[in-house]
Amino acid sequence: ASMGYLSVLIFLAVGIVLTMVIQSSAATFAITLIMCSKGWIDFNLSCALVLGSNIGTTITPILASMSGNVAAKRTAMGHLLFNLLGTVWVLALYFPFVHFNAWLTETLGQGDPTALHGFVNHIEATDPEVYNHLFDGSLPDSHPVVAQVGKMQMSVSIGLSIFHTVFNLINLSVMIWMTNLYVKIVMRLVPTKHKEDEEFQLKFISGGLLNAAELNIAQAEKEIAVFAERVQRMIGMAQTLVHTKEGTEEFNNSFSRLEKYEDISDRMEIEIAHYLNRCSEGRLSNEGKLKIAAMLRIVSEIESIADCCLGAGKILIRKHQSHINFNGEIYSNLDTMFSYVESAMGNMVSLLSDMDNAREQEIITGYNREREINNFRNQLRTSNIENINERHYEYQAGIYYMDLVANLEKTGDYIINVVDAVREQMRSKAV
Structure with a gap:
């Protein structure tokens, strides 16, 4: 000293x-x-x-x-x-x-x-x-x-x-x-070790578990809402890809971005599911356990939506490899289908932003959006056969066209599955 x-x-x-x-x-x-x-x-x-x-x-x-x-x-x-x-x-x-x-x-x-x-x-x-x-x-x-x-x-x-x-x-x-x-x-x-690390950042559950089990579930709910918002962007990316000329640098860059987002969604699903499994190991009420089960289902369905968005890009690549072109009528109908799916997705994201206080009106809106998607899909299927017979476009163009429509309809199915999970959670709470 x-x-x-x-x-x-x-x-x-x-x-x-x-x-x-x-x-x-x-x-x-x-x-x-x-x-x-x-x-x-x-x-x-x-x-x-x-x-x-x-x-x-x-x-x-x-x-x-x-x-x-x-x-x-x-x-x-x-x-x-x-x-x-x-x-x-x-x-x-x-x-x-x-x-x-x-x-x-x-x-x-x-x-x-x-x-x-x-x-x-x-x-x-x-x-x-x-x-x-x-x-x-x-x-x-x-x-x-x-x-x-x-x-x-x-x-x-x-x-x-x-x-x-x-x-x-x-x-x-x-x-x-x-x-x-x-x-x-x-x-x-x-x-960053990997370039995509900048984008892959869990906002709410990147740390350890909190002492209070219910707070852990609340953190996971917030992260699921962020996950849904990220996947929602992929629908817009897929629609943009439809209108981008295949084989160009712009198309390749857009597809790579869509691919990267899908890869990030896979990683987010794993991280959130892992966190929820750790939450379930703690002391939870029956309501908490049911909530975690519903959230695990929701996470899986959201990741499936991301898979569908990437699937649309893969259909377009196969279309390009077959040297098939779409006409204006097909593009217009696809845009309408995308708008229905985007609307349903927006309603789903709104539901997930506050799962504990989900409004009955939003649940009903989700089912209405699903019906609109299914009805329009059926309408396009029927008109597709007529359009091919009337030589509006080639038969093979109709195949890829219907593949995209079926892909979008499947996206709507995954969205309504999330709405179902939220609704079941509301019912268990009421009981």
Whole structure:
């Protein structure tokens, strides 16, 4: 403790290691407070321990992010970087900064936090007997030394608190202007292993399970709503692909994007299902177990919708390989079919956004949309035979046309299966 600036660095390192081991900066602060209030270390070294605890406490989010996605790891790295850079500028101005906090404490009427260490050392040198009984409670409260030390201890505790607070406030005030730089540095330090990792980010269940089982289910419900919204975009992508000339670079890029979204949907299904299975292992009510069963079914049906969207792209590729062209009538009918499916999907997403309070009207709307899809499919099947006979288009064009129509109708079936699952959940709740 008597090596000048080197002692500051040593106590900084001790603060880092101690906090990393016990994973609590508050506990480190308490230990520091005890050591300083007994006069074992002076205010300068106490501040170094507190400074080290700010870096050591970053181990908790780092450990938590190890099982998370790229965004979680970057957040933990950002936390570490914030505290590291803040410590660097404080170390460069260490003694003036500590003196500033001591002055601030004194200005606020709380006394000089640096005085205790010298006073205790003076007592030890001049009156060893009083020193030996100073901190064991054997001296009477009326003893003048006890009262004086008590005031100084209060000053030390407030001074350390002010140091910790002022450090973080100034650090935030300085670093907030460098947010974009932080983002660039963190993205460089934690790059994505795969390009699609940027898009595959679970928003609500990327961490561990919460202590409350019902909260785990609520998190999964939010993630399923996000999953449904992502898959909904694929319907629009498939429709765009229908109107894109096959064999072109634009078509290939659009199909690759659709393929990537389908791959992401597979991974999301697995992640959400895995999370729900872990939830089911906890202590749940019968209602909670039924809800998880319904959610597992919903997740599977949503992934099937994604498969159908990719399936539409594969039909178009086969059509191109057979050198078949569609006419305006086919494109118009397909657009109408897509609009029905998109409407049904939008209603389904709305239902999933608040499953616990699903409205009966939205359930009814879901069934109406399904009937519209089925009726239009039947109408197109009947007219297809007539159109081929009247040579509106080739027989093979009619085959691929009907394949797309059947694919879209199947998409509607998966959508109504989700609506059924939500409705069954409503019924079980009512019972």
